[in-house]
Amino acid sequence: MAQWVNAGVIESRFEGDRVFQALQDAKIPFLMKSFLDTAYDGLYLPQKGWGRVMVPEECRDEAEKIIKEIQTFFKKEGKDETE
Numbered sequence: 001m002a003q004w005v006n007a008g009v010i011e012s013r014f015e016g017d018r019v020f021q022a023l024q025d026a027k028i029p030f031l032m033k034s035f036l037d038t039a040y041d042g043l044y045l046p047q048k049g050w051g052r053v054m055v056p057e058e059c060r061d062e063a064e065k066i067i068k069e070i071q072t073f074f075k076k077e078g079k080d081e082t083e
Contacts, residue, residue: 002058004031005055007059007063008052008063010049011071012074019067022066023053026063028059028062029055031054032051033051034050
């Protein structure tokens with residue numbers, strides 16, 4: 001049985017949707033765990049991020065690469081909008 005490991009932390013729901021699609025396209029099995037807690041209305045999201053992506057250990061490197069590419073894109077887009 002494969003060991004599941006952390007491949008990255010997602011910062012927003014939009015980033016999570018893009019990572020979801022990219023990992024599906026790459027045929028990488030994954031679990032996405034949201035940190036959103038409705039009882040606290042997202043109070044801890046700034047500290048923890050929106051959620052965590054878990055993948056089988058043998059897929060970790062490829063999944064981390066995909067997640068970093070998407071996060072780089074989101075950071076660049078966010079920077080362009082504020083300038």
